Amino acid sequence: MQNALSGAAIVELENVSVTYPHGVTALTSISLQLNRGEFAVVLGMSGAGKSTLLRTINYLRPPTQGTVIADGLGDLSNPQILRSHRQRTGMIFQQHQLIERHSALQNVLMGRLAYHSFWRSLLPLPQIDQRIALDCLERVGLIDKALTPVNVLSGGQKQRVGIARALAQKPQLMLADEPIASLDPASAHKIMTLLQTICQADGIAALLSLHQIEFAREYCDRIIGLAHGQIIFDGPPAALESHHLAEIYTDQTIVM
């Protein structure tokens, strides 16, 4: 196939740079390949460009330079290709990004939108989609909250609704932007285990952004260290040494 990427890659970034309108450069010439089935983490301090990198991968933040290629689809700058790519790419957000007054089920059903036309989506989605949504809620352990409005759920529960929504897309790739940053350690471990189990069982590639090294070491099989918009480490957790960490966690923007 013409658009197929080499090997196991599912998405590839080539020399991607992102500069915001007010002049801040968030990413500088990033080249990166995400592979099928891997559970990877972007590690970095806040402001290092983690969120921008994740958002570039599904074009929520289109790169100012460079290209993002999806395996079997092509360059994401094409709107049709982008829609197909987003359909198979689930995203989980730090602040959940749920509609608070809607029930968990309604929120999860949003994950099925790309499978239907605009007019069809004005009516309740078919039974099959509703069952997929319920199945996803069951997998995250929230089946008994299906009809509960999201605003009464706890932070950890909301995040699980967010995971169920991403899962309802039947994704091949899962992007998670700081999925545990606003959770207590117990809930954080629960969410990480859940993500890991689901991605392994369904063969979903995952890219998470985290700022806690312990979580990255414990759960992930690939670490991408990001500092000042550049990749300074890319490899298995075992290869990550203290000088890499020092570089990741040294904030040169603060002048004492």
Add this chain to the structure above:
Amino acid sequence: MPTPHQPSQPSSFNRILQQYQRRWHQQLVRSLLLLSLILTSFVVVELLNIERIATGIPATFKLLNEMWPPDFSRFPQWLAPIFDTLAMSIAGTAIAIGLSLPLCLLAASNTTPHPIAFYIARAVLNITRAIPELILGMVLVAAVGFGKLPGTLALGLHSVGMVGKFFAEAIELSDQAPVEAARSVGATTPQVIVHSILPQVFPRMADVTFYRWEYNFRASMVLGAVGAGGIGLEIISALRILQYQQVSALLLVVLIMVTLVDGLSNYLRKDFVK
């Protein structure tokens, strides 16, 4: 080797789906009821009376024809009334803001000193909103005589109802977290209101104020009809003596003025709120 997930379809799914569907049906019934209410209103006001609409359309075109071309010959005489209308809208809005600021604190459930004050303030807001400015204008013309003064007072008093209500609602919707923070540093209740609630609701208040100014500018023209001065009086006079070409010229002047006021209020709002 991880085991692939097997979708389970237990009976609990059916129960949830039934309930979900029932909710959707309820919503559908509500929407249909609303739609039938709207259709009934259309019938009542004869919007669906084809015959009337059919005869009305040519008559409208005839009238429009008589309005063309606009006659600007009296333009110099309109300058003073335009200025009056502008002054009325500004003074009226200022009166409304002045009265609304104390009233909204009484009428917001989270800042009111006492439930009785709350209900009285709400009642005052409802009453001023319930009396149309046109009626208020007629009453005030009878009380203080013709001119700009009754018009301005009518605008100010009627505006209190809407401005005060919106201010109070903004206060009620303000975030409680900074209020808690202000309390925790030992601020008194008035200090909490001024330093924690007002900064949050200020942009919303500015929005409402400038929107109301714009509204009052338009409303002050209608008030001209009951003898409250301004450009509205000119329009009504021209209509009475069937000078439709002057009416269209006046309407164009008004259109330009409304556009200017709209632009100016947008500019000021941005400038204020930043």
